[in-house]
Every structure is written in C-alpha cells, then in structure tokens.
Amino acid sequence: MAAGGTMSGISGDAVVSLRDVHKSFGATEVLGGISMDVGRGDVVCIIGPSGSGKSTLLRCINALVPVDRGEIVVAGMTVTSPTLDKLALRRKVGIVFQQYNLFPHKTALQNVMMAPIHVLKRDRREVEELARQLMRKVRLSGKEACYPGELSGGQQQRVAIARSLAMKPEVMMFDEVTAALDPETVKEVLTTIRELAEDGMTCMLVTHEMGFAREIADRVYFTDRGVIVEHGPPKELFGSPRDPRTREFLEHVL
Amino acid sequence: MSRPFAVLLPFRPGDGLAGIAGHRADRRAAAGLALAAGLILVHAAAHAATAGAKPAVLETLWRWTPFLLGGFVWNIVISALAMAVGTALGFLLGIAQISQVRAVRAPSWFATQLLRNAPWLVLLFYCMYLLPFQLHVFGTRIGIPDWLKAAFGFALPVMAYVSEIVRGAIRSIPAGQWESAEALSFTRSQTIWMIVIPQCLKRMLPAWMNLYAIVTMASVLANVVGVSEGLTAAREMLAAEQRVELLLPVYAYVLLWFFAYCYPIARATVFLERRWAVAH
Incomplete structure (x- = not known):
C-alpha cells in the first residue's frame, strides 16, 4: 500500500474532509462530532460496534442524510451548503450498499448503463463499451445479460460496484458490502475492492472484515457511540490500541 | 319495466331433476359453468316437451343470441373504456398520492378515498347528469352518447381503485431501491x-x-340509468316474447355470458398471482 506517501499533508490534498459533524435521529445522537480527512488515493476503513453511526457517516458524505451541524467538503464541494448541487456531488462519490440494491427488472449490463445514460446523458454506445469493460474489471464477463435474481450475492455485489464505477466517481464508499454475503463469495468481492484500491481509487469502507481492513487500509478509524475513539495505521490500531474501548472491541471480533 | 315479475311460476322439481340427470353425463366444464348451463337446460328440457305450438326455449334463446350478444358487447365496451380511462387517470392519482408536495398529496388522497367509498350507482348517476349530452368544440357539436357517459361514470371508481393499487405497489418497493437510485x-x-x-x-x-x-x-x-347493454337486451327480448317460461333461462343465459367472459380473467389472475408471488 502507498500508505507512507499519503500520510503527510493530508489536509491540503483531502478529497473528503469532515469537521465536527453532528447528526441526531430524534433524541438519539448518531454522530457526535466527527472530524476526519481522506486524501486522494487513500483507503480508509471505519470499524466499530453496530449502531455506532458508521453507515450514517457514509450517507452524510453523499448527502443521502442531511447533517445537523458541522462541515463536510468533498472534492471541493461543500456538502453541508444549502446551495449544494447534489447531482454533481453524487457523480463524484459512489456508494455500494450492504443489500446491493440492484434494479431487479434490468440485466446486469443495463444496471451498469442506466445512470450514465439517463443521468449523465452520455452516448449509449460509449456507455455500453464502458459497461462491458467494467463488467470485465469486476470479473463478470459473460454475465452481462443476467438479471440480478440469476446471480449470486457476491456477483450481484460486484455488479453494484461496477454500476457505481460507471459514474466515474473520485471516491468510492462501501457500506458493509460483504455483511450479507455467503462466506465463499466474500472473497471475490474483497478481491474487486482490493484491485480498485491498487488502481489508486480513494476508498472509504465500513467493514467488519478486520483481516481485510488490516491488509488494505492506509488508516483505520474506530468509532463508538458516534465519535471517533481512535485512528491510525492498521498496524498501530490493531497491534497496540491505546483506548480501552478499542481494545475491548478488538478482543471481541478478532 | 316490471312486466315479467308478477307471474313467476314455482319451480317444478320433477321436470327439473329429469333435466339435470339427462345432462349430467355431459358435464365436463368447471362447476360454475355447468351450473349456469344447467339452469338453462333445465328449463329448456322442461318446456321442450310441453311447449306445444310455441318454439322450444333453447331454440328461442338461439334465435335471440345475436341480439343478446349485441347488448353484451356494450358491457365489454363500457367496462374496457372505463378501465382504460380509469387506469390512466388512476395511475397519475396514485403517483400524486406519494408526492413530496403536501398540496398535491392531500387532495389526491382525498379524491381517492371519496371515490373509493362511494356507491358506484351514485357515481354513475352523477356522471349521467354532470356531463352534457353534447360539446361545442370550435363551432362543431360533438355528441356525448349515454354509453360514453356511463363509461366515465365507471371510470371514477376505477380511478380510485387503481390509485390505491399504484400507491400500495410503490410502497411495497424496498427503500434500498430509492436509496441506490438517489x-x-x-x-x-x-x-x-x-x-x-x-x-x-x-x-x-x-x-x-x-x-x-x-x-x-x-x-x-x-341499465339502471337507461343505457342499453346486455341486461337491457335481455329485458327487451322478454318483453317481445311475452313468455313467462323464458324468464329464468334468459337471465341464466346472460349470466352465462358474463361467466364465460369473467371466469377466464379470474383464472388468469390466480395463475399470475401464483407465478409472480415469489419473484421479488
């Protein structure tokens, strides 16, 4: 991993930057002041117990969930601004969900092609070429004409990744993308993500795959009850966690 | 209008049972179809023997069939048109029901509930009197026939039901679909x-x-609001024939036509329900 090079000067080169982000659902505070910076090409993993606000954090970054307080800047765009162009933002940030959420009435290839054609208004033939290329990239050549219902969970998730990539985002976010998968298909999805990271894609992952986080991440953030408890390179965070809460969590999951 | 009702004769069990027994062997169709057919045949058989100078019931029915069908066609025309108009408008109404704008959502909801909870006959009367019998468009008079008004009358409840069907179907789509689209x-x-x-x-x-x-x-x-259709044809036939023994067979015959038309639709519905039950 290119961890060493990107660690310094993050704040100047940040693609995603959060400052003191707060979010509550009713009386429940889900994010209690989150600040973080993700540099271009960085791979950041967010770990922590369920309900610690990890998924909400990702949804705030692409404005699926509005924040209560704080500032989020993505690729030079202020997400928290009231004049935000959501369409422009979401072209820069792709997100893949735990439940894949492919469109079941469209084939795999059509799933990948839909957004570039109808949202970006790009030429159909061009898009089809790109889509086929992306299907190859996620190692699903030959499955273009399959409907989501005919694919395994792992295959569907890789189509979802290709669908997101078709928008040519600058940042990819993965929200527990392997949590709903059979163990044997987890690996193929992780391989796809690993290859993306190696290509230099900026990635933010919420994950329970500690081994994968340790291997792939430049930095790991441990969150609990809406705050970042501690963060650092995986070697440090997994090897010698400073906070007792981190230690306790890692003891449970490792 | 009330001519035939005064002289309804009691059912004669002897003849009836003989009629049923005679035709039991031939029954192959679905139970309901057989029942309707049986009703006719009972009377046909009963009166074939005793009719004397008058033509047999079955023969009379057969002779009047083109006329009755001519009426029944209007049931299909009116209902098909009501479905077409009601579905198109109901679709829009259903989508308006899930609008994010309250000023759109609230009236759509109200219209849906109002029309869905009104007696169809009242809506029908309403449309018959509400719609003019002709329209003036750029100096040309376009007549609106009664059957067309009736079709619009039926389109109103159809619209409300379709609106609810659409709203329900939209709400049954998982939230993840909306989220990933967004x-x-x-x-x-x-x-x-x-x-x-x-x-x-x-x-x-x-x-x-x-x-x-x-x-x-x-x-x-x-028929109640004066539009000619299948039932009107049946009544006209009875009025022309002036034969009491035709009363039940004729209505049973009309029933049979509706059954023959609607039952396959019901079967197809069950088939599709079963087939698509598991698909997402």
Missing part, C-alpha cells in the same frame, strides 16, 4: 418512472385484472 443521481421522477413503476407492474397486474372483472360485472348498472 445515490446514482436519478431525479425523483426518473426514479419513479424508470425504476419503481416498472417493478410495480407485476405486483399490480393481478389486482388490476380482478378489478377489470368486477367492472365488467358492474357494467349492467348502466
């Missing part, structure tokens, strides 16, 4: 028309077909 920058109307509605069609079809069968059967109500 994350891919689809606008709300793109999401509705390109992603949500296509998935809804399968879910809506059985309920929609069921509604169609109900509307076809309800279309005889048009």
